Amino acid sequence: MTSLTAPGRGPRELITLDAQVATKHEAIAQAAAALVAAGCVRSGFEASMMRREAVSNTYLGKGIAIPHGTVEDRDLILQDAIAVLQVREGVEWNAGERARLVVAIAARSDGHIDILRRLTRLLQDEERLAALAATDDRQALSDALNGLAARGEAAGEPATDFAQRFDWTMDYPTGLHARPATEWAEAARRFPCRIRVRHGPEMADARNMISLLGLGLKQGDLLTVSAEGQGAAEALAAMKATLTGLSAREKADAARAEEKRRATAAAGGWLPSGAAQAVEGVPAAPGLAIGRIVRMQPEGMEIPDEPIELGRAADLLHVALAQTAEQLHALADDTARRLGESDAAIFRAQAGLLADPDLITLASQWLVEGHGLAWAWHRAYEDMAARLSALRNPVLAARAADLRDVGRRVLAHIDARFARSSLSDLPEGTILVADDISPSDAAGLDAHRVAGLVTALGGPTSHTAILARTLGLPAVVGAGAGVEGLQSGTRAIIDGHGGRLWLDPAEEDLASARDWIAAEEARRARAAEARALPATTRDGHRIDIGANINLAEQAAFALDQGAEGVGLMRTEFLFLERSDSPTEDEQMEAYSAMARALEGRPLVIRALDIGGDKQVAHLDLPREENPFLGVRGARLLLRRRDLLLPQLRAIYRAAASGSQISVMFPMVTSRGELLELRETCERIRQELAAPVVPLGIMVEVPSAALLAAELAAHADFFSIGTNDLTQYALAIDRQNPQLAAEADSLHPAVLRLIDLTVKGAEVHGRWVGVCGGIAGDPFGAALLAGLGVQELSMTPRDIPAVKERLRQSDRPALQALARRALACPDAEAVRALAAEAP
Numbered sequence: 001m002t003s004l005t006a007p008g009r010g011p012r013e014l015i016t017l018d019a020q021v022a023t024k025h026e027a028i029a030q031a032a033a034a035l036v037a038a039g040c041v042r043s044g045f046e047a048s049m050m051r052r053e054a055v056s057n058t059y060l061g062k063g064i065a066i067p068h069g070t071v072e073d074r075d076l077i078l079q080d081a082i083a084v085l086q087v088r089e090g091v092e093w094n095a096g097e098r099a100r101l102v103v104a105i106a107a108r109s110d111g112h113i114d115i116l117r118r119l120t121r122l123l124q125d126e127e128r129l130a131a132l133a134a135t136d137d138r139q140a141l142s143d144a145l146n147g148l149a150a151r152g153e154a155a156g157e158p159a160t161d162f163a164q165r166f167d168w169t170m171d172y173p174t175g176l177h178a179r180p181a182t183e184w185a186e187a188a189r190r191f192p193c194r195i196r197v198r199h200g201p202e203m204a205d206a207r208n209m210i211s212l213l214g215l216g217l218k219q220g221d222l223l224t225v226s227a228e229g230q231g232a233a234e235a236l237a238a239m240k241a242t243l244t245g246l247s248a249r250e251k252a253d254a255a256r257a258e259e260k261r262r263a264t265a266a267a268g269g270w271l272p273s274g275a276a277q278a279v280e281g282v283p284a285a286p287g288l289a290i291g292r293i294v295r296m297q298p299e300g301m302e303i304p305d306e307p308i309e310l311g312r313a314a315d316l317l318h319v320a321l322a323q324t325a326e327q328l329h330a331l332a333d334d335t336a337r338r339l340g341e342s343d344a345a346i347f348r349a350q351a352g353l354l355a356d357p358d359l360i361t362l363a364s365q366w367l368v369e370g371h372g373l374a375w376a377w378h379r380a381y382e383d384m385a386a387r388l389s390a391l392r393n394p395v396l397a398a399r400a401a402d403l404r405d406v407g408r409r410v411l412a413h414i415d416a417r418f419a420r421s422s423l424s425d426l427p428e429g430t431i432l433v434a435d436d437i438s439p440s441d442a443a444g445l446d447a448h449r450v451a452g453l454v455t456a457l458g459g460p461t462s463h464t465a466i467l468a469r470t471l472g473l474p475a476v477v478g479a480g481a482g483v484e485g486l487q488s489g490t491r492a493i494i495d496g497h498g499g500r501l502w503l504d505p506a507e508e509d510l511a512s513a514r515d516w517i518a519a520e521e522a523r524r525a526r527a528a529e530a531r532a533l534p535a536t537t538r539d540g541h542r543i544d545i546g547a548n549i550n551l552a553e554q555a556a557f558a559l560d561q562g563a564e565g566v567g568l569m570r571t572e573f574l575f576l577e578r579s580d581s582p583t584e585d586e587q588m589e590a591y592s593a594m595a596r597a598l599e600g601r602p603l604v605i606r607a608l609d610i611g612g613d614k615q616v617a618h619l620d621l622p623r624e625e626n627p628f629l630g631v632r633g634a635r636l637l638l639r640r641r642d643l644l645l646p647q648l649r650a651i652y653r654a655a656a657s658g659s660q661i662s663v664m665f666p667m668v669t670s671r672g673e674l675l676e677l678r679e680t681c682e683r684i685r686q687e688l689a690a691p692v693v694p695l696g697i698m699v700e701v702p703s704a705a706l707l708a709a710e711l712a713a714h715a716d717f718f719s720i721g722t723n724d725l726t727q728y729a730l731a732i733d734r735q736n737p738q739l740a741a742e743a744d745s746l747h748p749a750v751l752r753l754i755d756l757t758v759k760g761a762e763v764h765g766r767w768v769g770v771c772g773g774i775a776g777d778p779f780g781a782a783l784l785a786g787l788g789v790q791e792l793s794m795t796p797r798d799i800p801a802v803k804e805r806l807r808q809s810d811r812p813a814l815q816a817l818a819r820r821a822l823a824c825p826d827a828e829a830v831r832a833l834a835a836e837a838p
């Protein structure tokens with residue numbers, strides 16, 4: 001046994017060539033004895049290593065085992081060291097696994113990671129490993145462990161092509177962005193051979209989408225695709241077909257985007273001056289904002305298994321662990337300053353988890369088996385966390401949660417695609433990008449920190465979009481695969497009106513966006529000045545204007561914006577924002593508080609509308625194949641008296657104090673439902689000796705619109721939910737991102753249903769309102785007024801512009817506009833009327 005440590009170069013190395021050991025225990029004892037003899041560990045270290053063996057698998061793979069002590073015994077270590085036993089015949093480590101190099105590690109902190117990093121680099125070279133297990137050259141072993149001979153291997157792929165290759169000139173107008181890059185990588189992964197894409201001196205692994213994006217390929221760039229190994233020729237043919245096959249789609253997309261740009265420019269929207277890159281989506285809430293992207297990952301995300309060279313994986317893991325540790329220390333310091341040392345301790349403890357050898361070993365084992373780094377790391381911390389949770393010990397369960405939290409942080413450093421942020425500590429100016437944002441997440445957003453929202457899924461009438469409008473946040477939804485690969489930290493401009501997210505804008509574009517935002521604020525300020533005035537047309541016809549708000553705290557702002565009451569209070573948010581159902585008393589207090597805040601103005605409370613995209617976990621409702629067509633709204637209320645009765649009692653009790661409360665029921669589809677609901681209301685009213693409250697229904701399904709006259713006989717008023725009416729009339733799931741652009745509430749089919757509803761209501765002298773999103777669109781509001789709708793209820797921020805629009809109109813002109821719209825063949829034709837509308 002010889003010690004080969006060079007001064008200042010990491011842990012001491014104690015190498016024993018041709019060690020004679022018959023069992024794993026003997027190997028560990030010999031390694032421990034070497035460490036003790038060299039003064040690196042105290043004598044209890046052998047027992048500590050054996051304890052570790054009892055709970056962990058220290059066999060790394062490919063003939064290498066890495067016994068080490070337990071975390072609790074770290075104080076037995078006096079100096080970082082490794083004891084290497086070369087066991088030429090091998091020694092059985094686990095059943096079927098023989099170790100030929102036993103690398104016993106004594107490391108106090110993250111020295112363990114560094115040693116593993118060097119080992120993992122070595123593990124990729126099986127030939128060299130075989131030689132090391134038989135060599136008489138001690139220096140060769142030392143060099144290998146130190147990574148000397150391996151130096152350079154981790155520096156990434158050399159920029160040379162494989163023998164089989166083809167050249168191609170990038171002809172995608174917007175270059176290689178995330179969507180085609182994903183398809184390239186998918187095509188490459190179908191083949192076992194290695195495939196490279198080179199642009200000048202830059203090289204990318206074709207299987208790795210991020211690596212491809214890193215090439216920054218633009219239109220006109222010449223690139224070389226080359227392959228080596230089994231099926232190389234076939235793989236290259238497939239790659240060529242993929243690359244060229246996408247050209248037509250990319251060109252068509254670019255042409256469509258250009259058309260949209262022209263339309264935006266014609267409508268006075270903001271556009272960048274030059275060729276900026278944008279993610280295209282569907283406009284969901286207007287406004288322009290500048291910020292930085294924060295990519296939010298869903299829980300239980302899929303981590304693709306994208307193998308990379310082992311040595312490189314080890315380096316990347318090392319860097320990610322170091323960055324995370326740094327981040328946690330900074331977070332701990334910051335928390336200590338703001339909240340005190342005891343809160344900061346959480347982050348210090350989390351940093352400790354990063355140095356857990358078990359975790360690193362587990363990840364390394366997956367890497368050695370050929371898995372990708374992000375996959376291996378995710379699997380390692382999830383497995384460990386699952387093991388801890390399974391022990392059903394609350395202390396260990398909390399540790400599992402910490403482990404997942406830390407694991408995710410490291411994952412985000414490994415690959416920014418997997419960055420998940422907590423919605424509570426977003427930095428100011430965040431443009432939140434997510435696959436989807438649940439209504440309750442959106443409700444909890446801090447509008448002072450979040451500048452805008454972009455989602456891959458969802459449609460403009462989804463509840464998330466509605467909440468974004470309420471919060472005054474520009475939102476783009478249905479951006480689909482466009483959000484893939486968007487990196488947290490990227491500067492961007494969100495245009496909620498045009499439905500785009502402009503990436504990495506140039507300085508001049510930032511300046512022009514700031515000017516546009518200032519001009520828009522000035523325009524809003526002008527409209528705001530007149531917002532307190534009623535929405536009375538020039539010829540004296542008044543439209544009532546309500547606000548869609550859910551909490552009493554929002555009332556002051558709504559009134560300030562010019563609301564004359566609340567036309568839609570969505571009560572399901574009382575249930576969505578908590579983990580249990582509010583009691584009757586709590587509901588009564590919420591409704592009374594809203595009525596008080598409105599100071600006698602009308603308040604329309606909508607009974608619970610659960611189902612569809614509003615799922616309340618704690619209600620344990622059965623899963624449905626088609627929740628939008630299932631037990632939703634009134635159907636659910638009639639089946640769940642435990643929800644309906646307390647709510648109605650709470651509303652009647654709130655109404656008893658003399659406020660102007662009305663109730664309406666969502667998703668009523670038949671006369672039978674309405675009669676049953678009325679009866680229930682009347683029974684409760686009598687029980688409570690409460691005053692009569694107007695009972696209305698939402699017209700949200702075509703059957704209700706078509707039978708409006710029959711329903712009007714039993715309803716005191718109608719409020720048309722155009723969001724749902726559009727979804728059901730056009731058979732477009734309001735959440736479906738692919739169809740979001742077509743889910744236009746100004747479609748003539750929807751307008752004709754509204755027309756029928758107004759006419760049906762007239763038969764019994766009932767009033768009709770609209771509380772769907774289109775009521776807040778100035779042009780939509782003008783059309784609805786022309787159709788005879790008497791009340792419009794909307795997100796408070798939309799009120800000033802809608803009032804301004806109506807105040808500039810004459811009723812006969814609005815009626816003429818509505819007639820023309822009803823006769824249009826499609827939504828585009830209706831929208832085109834905006835340019836010439838009165």
Ligand code: PEP
Pocket residue numbers: 466568570609700720721722723724725771772773
């Ligand atoms: C509607 O459907 O238009 C509506 C106002 O109800 P919600 O959006 O809550 O479903």
Ligand code: MG
Pocket residue numbers: 666700721723724
């Ligand atoms: Mg609805």
